Amino acid sequence: MERTIIRILRIMGLIIFIVIVAFPFYWMIVSSFKSLSEILLKPANLGLDIRKIDFYAYYEVLFEHGFLRYISNSVYVSIVTVVLSVTLATVGGYAVTRLRFRGQKFMSYSILLIYMFPAIVLVIPLYVMFSRVGIRDSINLLILVYLAQTLPVALYMLRSYFQTLPPEMEQAGLIDGCSRLGVIWRIVIPLSAPALASVALYTFMIAWNEFLFAFMFLDTPEKFTLSRGVVQLAGSVHLSKQLVMAASVMVTIPILVLFLFFERRLVQGLTAGAMKG
Amino acid sequence: MVNSRLKRTPPTFLDQEARLAFWMLFPTFTIVLAFVIFPVIWNLWLSLKPVSLGDLRGASLFRFNLTLENFQKVFSDPDFGSVLVTTFVYTIAGSFLSILMGLTAAFLVHGEFPGRSLLRGLFISPYIAPVVAVTFTWSFILDPQLGVLNWLGVSKGFFAQPIPFFSQRLWELDLLGMRIRLPLALTSVILFEGWRYFPFAFLFILARLQAIPEELYQAASVDGASPFQRFYHITLPQLSTVLSTLFLFRFIWTFNKFDDIFLLTRGQAGTKVLTITVYDYAFGEFNIGASSAVAMLLFGVLSIFLIIYFHWILKED
Numbered sequence A: 001m002e003r004t005i006i007r008i009l010r011i012m013g014l015i016i017f018i019v020i021v022a023f024p025f026y027w028m029i030v031s032s033f034k035s036l037s038e039i040l041l042k043p044a045n046l047g048l049d050i051r052k053i054d055f056y057a058y059y060e061v062l063f064e065h066g067f068l069r070y071i072s073n074s075v076y077v078s079i080v081t082v083v084l085s086v087t088l089a090t091v092g093g094y095a096v097t098r099l100r101f102r103g104q105k106f107m108s109y110s111i112l113l114i115y116m117f118p119a120i121v122l123v124i125p126l127y128v129m130f131s132r133v134g135i136r137d138s139i140n141l142l143i144l145v146y147l148a149q150t151l152p153v154a155l156y157m158l159r160s161y162f163q164t165l166p167p168e169m170e171q172a173g174l175i176d177g178c179s180r181l182g183v184i185w186r187i188v189i190p191l192s193a194p195a196l197a198s199v200a201l202y203t204f205m206i207a208w209n210e211f212l213f214a215f216m217f218l219d220t221p222e223k224f225t226l227s228r229g230v231v232q233l234a235g236s237v238h239l240s241k242q243l244v245m246a247a248s249v250m251v252t253i254p255i256l257v258l259f260l261f262f263e264r265r266l267v268q269g270l271t272a273g274a275m276k277g
Numbered sequence B: 001m002v003n004s005r006l007k008r009t010p011p012t013f014l015d016q017e018a019r020l021a022f023w024m025l026f027p028t029f030t031i032v033l034a035f036v037i038f039p040v041i042w043n044l045w046l047s048l049k050p051v052s053l054g055d056l057r058g059a060s061l062f063r064f065n066l067t068l069e070n071f072q073k074v075f076s077d078p079d080f081g082s083v084l085v086t087t088f089v090y091t092i093a094g095s096f097l098s099i100l101m102g103l104t105a106a107f108l109v110h111g112e113f114p115g116r117s118l119l120r121g122l123f124i125s126p127y128i129a130p131v132v133a134v135t136f137t138w139s140f141i142l143d144p145q146l147g148v149l150n151w152l153g154v155s156k157g158f159f160a161q162p163i164p165f166f167s168q169r170l171w172e173l174d175l176l177g178m179r180i181r182l183p184l185a186l187t188s189v190i191l192f193e194g195w196r197y198f199p200f201a202f203l204f205i206l207a208r209l210q211a212i213p214e215e216l217y218q219a220a221s222v223d224g225a226s227p228f229q230r231f232y233h234i235t236l237p238q239l240s241t242v243l244s245t246l247f248l249f250r251f252i253w254t255f256n257k258f259d260d261i262f263l264l265t266r267g268q269a270g271t272k273v274l275t276i277t278v279y280d281y282a283f284g285e286f287n288i289g290a291s292s293a294v295a296m297l298l299f300g301v302l303s304i305f306l307i308i309y310f311h312w313i314l315k316e317d
Helices: A002-032 A036-041 A056-064 A067-098 A104-115 A119-133 A139-163 A167-175 A180-191 A193-209 A212-217 A226-236 A241-261 A263-270 B013-047 B053-057 B069-076 B080-109 B116-128 B131-141 B148-155 B184-211 B214-222 B227-255 B259-265 B274-284 B288-316
Strands: B170-175 B178-183
Touching: A002 A241, A002 B080, A002 B116, A002 B131, A036 A241, A056 A067, A056 A241, A067 A104, A067 A139, A067 A180, A067 A193, A067 A226, A067 A241, A067 B013, A104 A139, A104 B013, A119 A139, A119 A212, A119 B013, A119 B274, A119 B288, A139 A193, A139 A212, A139 B013, A167 A180, A180 A193, A193 A241, A212 A226, A226 A241, A226 B131, A241 A263, A241 B116, A241 B131, A263 B116, B013 B288, B069 B080, B069 B288, B080 B116, B080 B184, B080 B227, B080 B274, B116 B184, B131 B184, B131 B259, B178 B184, B184 B227, B184 B259, B214 B227, B227 B288, B259 B274, B274 B288
Parallel strands: none
Antiparallel strands: B170 B178
């Protein structure tokens, strides 16, 4: 009897959670396919009439509100950040794990500490510094900022992973005359595919979703990333919610798709330290 | 001729290693130094100088005219007390709610059943979706004029009139015969915080739950323990560490959060927290000095909590 009650409660609980998690995304998608008149006249229409699907919101957002440009900016920033982040974190993580040097211990402990520094504390001085020099309005600068935000965690994740690799394989490579970099390229990287994928995904997520610095630093619309662009759009239209929803869908879908695809890997990466309690 | 040149010892392996390590870490180190360490120091400097947005290009930026007037201004601002209270309420309630929801979700999902992977993927969406998308979507859903929740609520008779969730400071309602004035916008923002960040707690708690050895439960069953006893004496102690760590980190991160409140309410209607004042001082009043002072305050609070954390984990060893 107790079993059944627990089971019923569990199913009810799951349904509640599923609804509150999924509904906003459902609404985002459904609203993006509505026309302005539907938004205004039938706001409570929970369903979507397949015959009345309207792609016009996407067309408008892409071609009349500059989102084609914003997408390419976001793609550029995110991919470059990922490539640089993975590269630097790999060699850096390897150095902290395998190479002996003064300050190695210190680096190990301080890596994550850097991650705790909140963006709001960093943004004003950086804004001041770069405005003064005149280079603030730049997406390449954003890339550097995002690297600063993701490298600590990326380094930590890769270091944790490298520590689980048996050093014998690398020793064998070194004895055979391989350089350290060669060992990294030929032995460590192929063995670290899941960890590298986690780092890449995590970094992409941070760079793609980032709002604060994109909002503060970028002035010229041609340079806007998607996050910045969505805010711009929302500020300029007040009733055409379907446009804001279409823009939101465009920002969200890549991340959700990427994530669902690699779900297991990313969860592994995110909870790397959890097992130790 | 005697060759009196000193013979240089060739670089040892240790030297080579150290040099290689240097170059491997150099770019990372430089970036972090320039974009994290330096700004904090720079922030301290700015907080001690009377700087406005117009001074940014002037030479006065580097003069040694240090002053405490920025801190004076911030602390003597009549709103400061309520901003501080709002920040703590938001932080504590938001952290607590997200962890409670994460705990519930973890228990709901824990165990073997079909579709579990999919469910786990779904439950993480609020956390990984871009902040601009989820804030605008929720703003739209809860919009008093166009939002589906208000339309359904009013048409089905749940509400007498639309509720402006994010734009009204207080909401009077009758609950159990008592008249309560609920801080509406703040509550809405806290609820959003729970929704957005519960996946973080969910993931870590679930991972910990799945790492608890089955034998512990089996042994307890053999000894005749009820499900509740098993939960209280086995599960809870095993979770205690992850729960406290979660609370600490969520506290720190929520305390320093800017994006969510800014995008939902711009800090209006009683949701002004310290991070919002950093922005308001800098771009609303053009007072960079005061803005930096608040940022230093945030940094100070962060440092205190980090010191507590390190003290705590060092003690455990």
